[in-house]
Amino acid sequence: MPVSTPSAPQKSASTAELPAAPPPSARTIAAAVILLALLAAAIWSIIDLRINIASLADSASNAVDFAERVFPLDFPPLGELLGLVATTLAIVTLATALSVVLSLPVAIFAASNTTTGRMSRGTARVLIVVARAIPDLILAIIFFRIFGLGALPGILALGIHSVGMVAKLYADAIESLDNGPLEAIRAAGGSRLQQITVGIIPPLMPQLIATALHRFDINLRTSVVLGYVGVGGLGLEMADAMRTLNYPRGMALALFVLVLCIVVELLSGAIRSAIMAGATTRRSGGLAGALDRISSGWFTGGRRAQTTRPTGPGALVPPWTAERVRRFAFVAAIAIVLALAFLGSGLTWRDTFTGLAQVGPTVGLFFPPGGVDLLTMLLRELLITVEIALAATLLGAILALPIGILAARNVVSNRAVQTTFRVLIVLVRGIPELILAIIFVVVTGLGSVAGTLALAIGAIGLLSKLVADSLEETDTRVQDALRASGATGPQVFVAATLRQAAPAFVAHLMYLLDVNVRSATLLGIVGAGGIGFYLLNASRVMQFDVVTTIVLMILAVVLIIEGLAIFVRKALS
Structure with missing residues (x-):
């Protein structure tokens, strides 16, 4: 009777079919x-x-000694403190607005679905990288030499440096948009300006506002740093106090800056969350719904029901519907905030133009x-x-x-x-x-x-x-x-x-x-x-x-x- 030898164990079919992990x-x-x-x-x-x-x-003993020298804190008078806060917020508001104005065209040129030319897109991307790479402190030093003391160097430094982050986020948001409306406008013979104002800006509005609010938070904290090179507001006052070893006043201002930054971040964070939630779900309730109603859909990019409007030769001017009034009031409110920020910053057009005349000679000081x-x-x-x-x-x-x-x-x-x-x-x-x-x-x-x-x-x-x-x-x-x-x-x-x-x-x-x-x-x-x-x-x-x-x-x-x-x-x- 033949004796059968034991065969080698066979792999199960499921194991044999498992693909080998690809090498790195x-x-x-x-x-x-x-x-x-x-x-x-x-x-x-x-x-x-x-x-x-x-x-x-x-260093533990130094910490104890520092605490003893700090307390009690010495806060400035309320009127002076509110004036410093107003100056700081004015500078940060104008700088953030400047970054949005500069970033949007750069982002449009940097996005692949709005710019077909590789040279234009590459140039825009390089501008974004360079703006992010140069610290705002360096920009502030340069602008102080051009424009002298005042709020303008800080606004320009914060605004231009912010382009590095804001324009990148805007470009990424533009590339993630649905290209259907843009292609429809292009196919209908719409100009490039019409494509941007109708096919890009409205759906991009939630991202525009949310990113601007986030950058406002960052610029507020950075303004404290720029106070050490002369940018006015809370940062400059705190820098002066610390330079003179007036620790009670300096740390009191630092504590106030901390509270202000936390309050602004919580507020802007809540608004950002409401904006993005409203843009995603189009809900009509809560903070997102309230912002959507106030702005007639601008905050969340929502589409409101169109009111029937008369047509014909005599209907060249649209009627003042409730939606149009709200939209106008919203835009007017933004304009008022920017105007108040301009007044609070102490900027003057004369100083601006005088500084621009010195750009050439000043730049020559830095080279070679x-x-x-x-x-x-x-x-x-x-x-x-x-x-x-x-x-x-x-x-x-x-x-x-x-x-x-x-x-x-x-x-x-x-x-x-x-x-x-x-x-x-x-x-x-x-x-x-x-x-x-x-x-x-x-x-x-x-x-x-x-x-x-x-x-x-x-x-x-x-x-x-x-x-x-x-x-x-x-x-x-x-x-x-x-x-x-x-x-x-x-x-x-x-x-x-x-x-x-x-x-x-x-x-x-x-x-x-x-x-x-x-x-x-x-x-x-x-x-x-x-x-x-x-x-x-x-x-x-x-x-x-x-x-x-x-x-x-x-x-x-x-x-x-x-x-x-x-x-x-x-x-x-």
């Missing part, structure tokens, strides 16, 4: 190498800057770049600036990631925990990083440690919110499937939620590094280390050729980091 692409490997190199550089930066527990513990004998020192300080940004990004991530996770509604079921960490994020977001840097300079002394700690804590406000939003945007069906199979909460989080959000986390960290490089430059003006201190000193002693050299160095670093960030995001998307 060269771009993915390169992105991983870049991230590991940045991590190693960040760790080395923390060591080189001597940021450790022992040095922080040694100079300071060759200072190049070694400037490169060393630039390296310190990059170290501060790298160290702050790593420390900020360590602080912000757990806070963002605990603030995500689909990760933590306890509403009290969610609310607590959401409030913490809002509070930290409301603190201008310059205020944190001033405090740390007093506590830890002049140098890079103060700037690093200020940016690391500031990362909680930015990165934690981005992390929480990314976690909440993950596909909950995957998480529900794992729960149904018996997985525990931590297993669901690691295997489903965190895995889906990981690419977004990497993108957020690269964005934070990009922001920290610019911020590290700005914080140098208060002695928080880096090249910003030398930039401010060069402008004060009117070595404008050295200012140009520093600007070009900063611009090169920012563009390199932005290029790496774009490459990593595309490789991991």
Whole structure:
């Protein structure tokens, strides 16, 4: 009887049919190498800057001494305080309006569905990158030389720098619009102006207003920084107080700035949420509905029922319907706000035109770049600036990631925990990083440690919110499937939620590094280390050729980091 030998175990059909995981692409490997190199550089930066527990513990006595010198707080008289607030809000309002006016045409040229010419689109994209790369502090220094003291340099600096963010968001929004109405207008023989005013602006209105409100928040915090180079309002008053070591007055103003930033952010955030919710659902109730009714559909881009209007040769002027009255009143209200802001800022047309006549001679002071004998020192300080940004990004991530996770509604079921960490994020977001840097300079002394700690804590406000939003945007069906199979909460989080959000986390960290490089430059003006201190000193002693050299160095670093960030995001998307 033949003896059968045991055969090798056969794979099941389902297992045999499973495709092998594709090997990582060269771009993915390169992105991983870049991230590991940045991590190693960040760790080395923390060591080189001597940021450790022992040095922080040694500064504890300085913190106690600083607290004793600050209290009791010394608030200015109410009338003076309200005047400072009015000046600050006027500058920020005009700067934000200027950024919208400049950004919209740039965005139209940068969007692929509104501009077919590659040269025009490429030029617009370059303008967006350059506007974002040049810190507003540098723009303010240049404009102060052209226009002198006053609100105009601050308005121009904030407005032009804002184009880098606002125009990019507008261009992305234009590219995501439904092209049907635009193509219909084009097919009917509509001009380019008609295509823009009818096919782009109305559906884009929610994004226009929401982005402007978001930029208003950012410009309000930045105006405090520009106070150190002469921009009026709360920032200038606080800078004067801190320079004279009047800590009770300076920290009282800082506290007021914090409260003002938080109030403005909560208010604008509520309006933004209402606008976007109304644009998506077209609801007629709540805040979105109220704004929609007041603006006759402008806030949410809603379409109102058209009133029957007479036609014919005698009906050239549309009747004053209730809808037209509301729309007119809405536009008039915006015009009144801008007019009040213009009056509150103290701008005069005469000073503006006088400054424009000096543009040519003033620009000549900045070229050609100079300071060759200072190049070694400037490169060393630039390296310190990059170290501060790298160290702050790593420390900020360590602080912000757990806070963002605990603030995500689909990760933590306890509403009290969610609310607590959401409030913490809002509070930290409301603190201008310059205020944190001033405090740390007093506590830890002049140098890079103060700037690093200020940016690391500031990362909680930015990165934690981005992390929480990314976690909440993950596909909950995957998480529900794992729960149904018996997985525990931590297993669901690691295997489903965190895995889906990981690419977004990497993108957020690269964005934070990009922001920290610019911020590290700005914080140098208060002695928080880096090249910003030398930039401010060069402008004060009117070595404008050295200012140009520093600007070009900063611009090169920012563009390199932005290029790496774009490459990593595309490789991991």
